[in-house]
Amino acid sequence: MTKVRTQYNRRSFIKISAAAGGGMLIGFSWLTGCTSDPKIEKVEIPNEWYEINGYIKIGDTGLVTIYSPNPEIGQNVRTSMPMIVAEELDVDWKNVVVEQAPLNTGFYQNQFAGGSLSIRLSWNALRMAGATGRRMLLEAAAKEWEISISDLIVAQGVIKEKNGERTITYGEIASKAVDIEVPEEIELKEISEFNLIGTSKKNVDGYKIVTGKPLYGLDFKRDGMQLAVIQHPPAFGMKVKNFNEEEIKGMDGIKDAFIIDTTIEDPDWNDEKGFLQLIAIVGDSTWQLMKAKRAINANWETVSELENSEMHLKKLEDAFASGTVGANRKDGDPDAAFDKASKIIERTYSSPFLPHNTMEPMNFFANVTDNSAELIGPTQMPEPTEKSVSKLLNIPLENITVNMTRMGGGFGRRLYVHYALEAAAISKKIGAPVKLIYTREDDMSQGTYRPAYQSRYKAGLDENNNLVAFSVRGTGLPEGSVFPNRFPAGTIDNYLAESIGVETNVTTGAWRAPRSHFTAGAEQSFLDEVAEAAGKDPIDFRLELFDRAINNPVGEKHDYEAERYAGVLKLVKEKSNWGETKQGVYRGVAAYFCHSSYVAEVVDIVLLNGQPKIKKVWCAVDCGIVVNKDAAENMIQGGVIDGIGHAMYSQLTFNNGAVNEMNFDRYQLIRHSQAPEDIEVFFVKNDIAPTGLGEPGLPPAVGALANALYQATGQRLTRQPFANHIKEKVLLG
Template sequence: GALASLAGTLPIPEEIKLKDPKDFKIIGTSRKNVDAQKIVTGAPLFGLDYHREGMLIAMIEHPPAFGLKLKSLSADAAKAMPGIRDVFVINTQPEGFEPQWSDTNAFPELVAVVGNSTWEVLQAKRALNIEWEKVSDLEDTDSHNAGFAKLLSQPTDKPARKDGDPEAAFRRAAKVVERTYTSPFLAHNTMEPMNFFAHVTDEKAELVGPVQTPEFLRKSAASMLQMSEDQISIMMTRMGGGFGRRLYGHFGLEAAAISQKVKAPVKLVYTREDDMSQGTYRPPYQVTYRAALDANGNLIGWHVRGCGVGGSPLFADRFPAGAVDNYLTENHSLESNISTGAWRAPRSHFTAYAEQAFLDEVAEAAGKDPVEFRLGLFERALKNPVGKNNDYDAERYAGVLRLVKEKAGWGAEKPGVYRGVSAYYCHNSYVAQVVDLVMEKDQPKIQKVWCAVDCGIVVNPDAAKNQIEGGIVDGIGHAMYSTLDFHRGKAKQKNFDQYRLIRHGEAPAEIEVFFVENGIDPTGLGEPSLPPIPAALANAMYKATGKRLYNLPFVGDKKVLG
């Protein structure tokens, strides 16, 4: 603090000469995580570890379904239970509250239970007698799918992008390929459930916990507590997983509201069921792709129409925009009272799968190798691009595909090995992957994933490799197993006995990562390795089984990999 204050008094130089990358001594070398030993030995680092002498424990009860709100509360039995201090209603978005973008929350009005220990509070929470009332539709997965189907059958008033004459291209096509892809709602399911510490007095508010957006939580807390931002302090702990879930700091606001009410330090702790039924989910999406091929197998037309809860997953100016003369992208949105939010590689996590699985099928229909088919499109985008707003560098995109082709030995016969390829661009980085799949006892097993990455200068090679490997495993698990379904506004899956995640034996036996060395400024790395892997896996599974996969998850709760 003292050093920062002193630095703040220094004059700002008009020009700063940056160090030449060839002189870097730390950037580009592997460094161990400074907290690694504490993490593996269980030292207190995370929000759930945080303790303050005299603090109370709090839990919340939110409506059990989207479309319901609190009608009445009978808490006498719960209040009489051992260790319980109080039970009351809080509202984190009272009249006059000025919300930030991070205040996505379907349930601002909650019941809070406060007591001495987690176990005592949990028992009292289960003893609550609450009556809920309907305020909007109680939605179902079936109704969402029906809404998507209706939207996908309709053109939009104004396309997101249109190049050439797509309608004419499809009329004169020798062959048309059309496929629809789907994905469900998903929870974030961080290993560490939501939690936050708060101590609110008349003079100040002290908030401590795992959150990805402390600056916006501070603004929201000031508005809710009717304090100035100078009176709010936020200390971040280490997070037991984020994936976008902790962008939305409602749990920090809830802890602050509870502390203000009981006039004591409080730690709020969510159960897994609280978190999985709260919302801010990854939205469900559906898209329909159409490709027009001429008699020589050339791609002459491309049309994609997408929709999702709260918005379309499509990026109109990304590949293959710029590589096809006749191109059309249309976006639809389905309204819902189920709250959604960012999930690792927002929108890209689904679009990459659908686009790259479809491209594989189009290449097959054209009678071309899937890698060479893609490289041909990149060549077109590089030498004679269509349009001026193409949101990618075709040379770098093709570069990772060539690199993974070389490293994986694509095209060489590997008896008993079934291969799939995929490439995608997001967060300003380029990733291409090859999946090697084998069959063991009539079940597929991922033998190896080859991954080429262009993220500019690699700051910490070991940590970068870890990010890539983690994204690949995460992407495989969710593509294979995870789903969140709704009936009358309620999430059917509320814990891991119903919501399937990848297991150790189902992870790839080997992952090999290759980084492009080009000296370009660093770009994103925490997310770009996840989007392409579902398509690479789907394309490999097609080679192994002869069946194309159009719906996520591929197998749900069945055990397939490993």
């Protein structure tokens, strides 16, 4: 056991208990059993519940409710966060049910889903919440039996006397535990004592998902609720002037139509920067609203330049010469070293804008009254939603509630809160509760896109094929994709990294593993080419660089731990039998560090009728302690497919400010037949507190794919989407 001081006092627990007890009955049951199999005998529903602390409520039958604080976007925190609490509480997982906690930033810290941070930031808080509960239950039992707490042991929710016959369950003692003072110091388990963390527990929502129960924002209903759709201008750089309001209002099933304005003072990074004035149509049938949307005849005015994809490419090219350098790093004298180098390798890599395309389009419920607002829906950022709605409506924060539904995907898209503000503006205008629904076309063409990037890499080798000079210069709309202090910084004497931003009026933002997904693809395929030019095996070549970072690092600092980076490469080398050659199988490798985690991947490709087919992907992952093993593997597998799919097939292009790809007929997402046949995941075992998992699996897949495609086709693919640039004759040859 490790003794730690708790972060809480009694007051904060009471505060959250009150919030958790009320205000959560929002239309459908949030209670989710932790077993997905309905046939497993469950503990009876309690008659009385006892709030132990803001994370734990225990029923008189022994059923335990654990509140999951963070938004669920498919990263499975609704299972893994309660697992951490249950581990330290020491309760049988079968007796646990999970509820989504309400937004309460005074109590729960970091109630958001982004940056692969949920588990990483809440690891200690969740452990302490469980351990505090266990301690209070033990104290209550000790008091009841008039013995010392040190004479008690507990396992799976049953407290036993060490030297006696008496036992009592959590359910039996819970009513007395609520009166125990919250301890100021508690004991956490040793990592070696974990018996729940590190096992595989099924998704607590699994049964509801496979039986089609309403879980998502789009499924939310409230009596008297209206439905609404919006129409944004057809192009970035345009603004609505007016529209055929009376004609729309006269259509079947349409109750109202008007223009909303969601401009707020001091917008934050996750507030809308593009379309602030929108046409809104209100009715009670989704289909009739969609028909009314098609009947809109609006006058739009052009307020800034209407951009197109050719212009974007040129802007990025031009910025290499004329752009302003932002983040940068320089070690040694790169110019002189390149002059002296005996071999120079140079490549430019590029990738297009990408929409997130969560399968559940943007939507939100809002019920705004004169001095209150209730918001319910899919958001990765409930707290900023609350703040921005408060600014928009000029209603104090304490009169605004935000509740989180399960989300049909996030990928960064729901870090941006505008669609909740739009719902609030519509509800305010009509004076009734409303659910705003985006069509797929709205969702794809009013995005907060992954920026478009171009990066130029240059490497210099000396006569002994040592890497003596390296530079990367990255331009992007609106930011370059360069991490100056990441690998290979620290491994090369003469090193230059420069990030250059270029202005655009296309709205952009975080997209799963921001910048890392592009950088990993570019850098890792460039290093593959450099290794080849140096006549070295690509894994050995990287390991040599890591040796340099370990033994004699260049510069003051770098962002990664070279031993762990090398560790995942060695693990994937071993697991994939790297070096073994198979007729007709082409291999590529890549490794990347982001979100504090290390992932190396090997991709095997075969050619079927001249088309590349991915047979297998091996992944070696160091993300510290793994909480829910099988679910963690699922996240990595999903990241690999996400990375491969977008690098291979997806792009969003523009013409006169308008998006050309509005739906899945023109926009390509990876499908079943294009996915790898198998993906095997291996975790490095260590006792390091958990680091990121949702994002780090994606970036190396892009590089490993490009490198395997090179082996298969002889082409270095530098422009995404790769499928558009693989030369047909190469494949057929």
